Amino acid sequence: MPVAAVLILAVGTFAIRFAGPLLRDRVTLPKKVNDLMTASATVLLFALVAVTALTSGKHFGGWALATGVVVGGVAAWRKVPFVAVIVLAAATTAGLRLAGVA
Amino acid sequence: MRSIWRTLDAVLLRDVAAVALGAAVTGASFGAIAVGSGLPWWLPVLMSLLIFAGGSQFMAVGIVAAGGSPAAAVLAGLVLNARHLPFGLAVGDVLGKNLLARVVGSHLLIDESTAFAMSQKDPARARAAYWACGVALFFCWNIAVLVGALAGQAVGDTAAFGLDAAFPAAMLALTLPALKDAATRNAALVGAVTALATTPFLPAGVPVLLALVGLFAFRTTKKEEPCPSPQS
Numbered sequence: 398m399p400v401a402a403v404l405i406l407a408v409g410t411f412a413i414r415f416a417g418p419l420l421r422d423r424v425t426l427p428k429k430v431n432d433l434m435t436a437s438a439t440v441l442l443f444a445l446v447a448v449t450a451l452t453s454g455k456h457f458g459g460w461a462l463a464t465g466v467v468v469g470g471v472a473a474w475r476k477v478p479f480v481a482v483i484v485l486a487a488a489t490t491a492g493l494r495l496a497g498v499a
Numbered sequence: 500m501r502s503i504w505r506t507l508d509a510v511l512l513r514d515v516a517a518v519a520l521g522a523a524v525t526g527a528s529f530g531a532i533a534v535g536s537g538l539p540w541w542l543p544v545l546m547s548l549l550i551f552a553g554g555s556q557f558m559a560v561g562i563v564a565a566g567g568s569p570a571a572a573v574l575a576g577l578v579l580n581a582r583h584l585p586f587g588l589a590v591g592d593v594l595g596k597n598l599l600a601r602v603v604g605s606h607l608l609i610d611e612s613t614a615f616a617m618s619q620k621d622p623a624r625a626r627a628a629y630w631a632c633g634v635a636l637f638f639c640w641n642i643a644v645l646v647g648a649l650a651g652q653a654v655g656d657t658a659a660f661g662l663d664a665a666f667p668a669a670m671l672a673l674t675l676p677a678l679k680d681a682a683t684r685n686a687a688l689v690g691a692v693t694a695l696a697t698t699p700f701l702p703a704g705v706p707v708l709l710a711l712v713g714l715f716a717f718r719t720t721k722k723e724e725p726c727p728s729p730q731s
Contacts, residue, residue: 398542398560400542401539401569402570403521403550406559406577410577414578417589417591418594421591421592429719434686440584440713443691444606445557445670445707446670446689447694447695448698449670450707452695452698454703455604465661466668479525479669482668482672483665483668486667487664490560491598
């Protein structure tokens with residue numbers, strides 16, 4: 398993660414944020430565009446969850462990793478606090494690896 | 500009347516404190532996970548100060564950690580943050596006309612501060628809620644990221660501790676509420692399958708961007724609203 402990439406993302410994000418208050422008297426977005434922008438955020442995040450949970454490089458990431466994420470997901474779905482979700486996921490994966498599961 | 504205001508403000512401050520605490524936990528996780536993925540401790544701190552958008556920070560670190568190019572990470576982060584444009588259009592008036600307030604206020608435009616401002620009917624209270632939430636979250640988020648990054652540095656072998664599972668689990672927890680919407684869920688599932696199917700063939704980072712084809716499956720259930728919604 399080069400510093401230049403951080404700066405570009407920071408400047409771009411600020412431009413997006415600053416544009417709204419600046420243009421609000423002149424522009425109204427159609428509801429469809431608004432909904433699509435919100436949905437695209439979720440689509441990207443969920444895809445990243447799938448890829449990082451199930452793959453490592455170009456291959457399957459292993460059962461220990463996948464199981465840990467599933468356990469964390471179920472915990473989050475059962476409204477377990479955020480910290481506990483993360484600890485459960487990491488502990489499950491670490492435990493399985495300790496037991497020899499790849 | 501005066502006591503009602505005071506009570507309302509106490510409730511508001513309590514809500515802001517709860518949200519800020521949640522952000523602190525997420526921030527500490529981000530710091531620790533980012534360092535665990537191989538970044539120096541100051542890089543997640545710098546990201547949090549300058550970008551100040553948790554989802555895109557997780558996204559960028561995740562793509563680079565998976566071997567993706569920084570360009571893909573930046574592009575995905577920007578698409579993710581595009582949702583801040585409608586937020587700014589919706590609540591931009593709470594920032595006022597002063598240029599400095601607009602610049603600083605724009606940087607504090609996040610999901611939470613937008614939600615707090617929109618929950619208030621009175622403009623003065625909307626303004627107070629926006630700034631209280633934005634400022635509180637900025638400080639909590641950044642301090643927590645620093646603490647998390649320093650703590651993450653103390654952890655040695657991240658794979659043995661299962662930190663690679665912590666990362667997707669954290670993002671899944673953040674995404675789960677939005678997946679309750681059926682149209683969003685369909686789009687997300689199609690996108691995830693597309694990303695997984697193309698991962699063996701494409702450079703890292705690209706499959707995640709390609710997941711946006713899932714938006715073709717995005718169909719809101721109500722085709723035409725019979726009457727315009729109140730806020731428009």
